[in-house]
Amino acid sequence: MGKRLKEEARLKIVKEALAGVKVGVLSRMYDIHPETIRGWIRDHRDSIPPEEIPVADEHLQELQRLQDVEQRYEKAMKVLGEKELELEILRELLKKKDPAYPKNSK
Numbered sequence: 516m517g518k519r520l521k522e523e524a525r526l527k528i529v530k531e532a533l534a535g536v537k538v539g540v541l542s543r544m545y546d547i548h549p550e551t552i553r554g555w556i557r558d559h560r561d562s563i564p565p566e567e568i569p570v571a572d573e574h575l576q577e578l579q580r581l582q583d584v585e586q587r588y589e590k591a592m593k594v595l596g597e598k599e600l601e602l603e604i605l606r607e608l609l610k611k612k613d614p615a616y617p618k619n620s621k
Contacts, residue, residue, distance in 0.1 A: 520547075525555050525559070526559060526563070528541055528545060528547070528552060528555065529552075529555050529556050529559045529560070529563065530563060530567060530568050532552060532556050533556070533560065533563065533568045534568050535575065536575070536578070538552050538553055538556075540578060
């Protein structure tokens, strides 16, 4: 059985969605299915006055920071993979008795 949230928590999530935070992001943040959040938005959209909708600047800044960290992580993982591949190639070359390059080329 799924978890139940109190009405205050639902309204908080709906307000964040109305402030501009994407439903997918909210879904991951709160571990709730996106369609559940969309249903809450449909149910509560008209009952929330515009002055109660929070400014999304803080959330957007945090999300942008997280996206930046994720991009840097992905880039670092790609570089790490390339370096591991280079190391593996070099190790294979060291194992060979006659590498493809001449030793005394001078």
